[in-house]
Amino acid sequence: MSPETLNHLLSLMIGFALAGALVSAYQAFAQRQASFGLLEDRASPRAFAAVPFLAFAAPFIIMRNTLRVDRCERRRFEFVMLATVLAGFWSMMSGTVVVMVLRALGLLG
Incomplete structure (x- = not known):
């Protein structure tokens, strides 16, 4: 397997793992499931705070809704x-962002 393929696979796995962890943490704290309905509060701080959360949690939400x-x-x-x-492409892109941040911090070789 080429290094590029391994890098993409790592990004995909990190993206899905991060999405699952974010949604599980949200569900534990809010006592309800995360969904795209978080964006329904127009022009409120809550809706603006939901955008970065959903940017990384969306792959899990998409797959959960599809399978349900x-x-x-x-x-x-x-x-x-x-x-x-x-969901896979979105997960790979968000995982790529996480890998880039980890590399910039020197936590990933």
């Missing part, structure tokens, strides 16, 4: 695949 709906209603394979690819 798929159990209740049979969705087409294409929809589930598209949601999975979107």
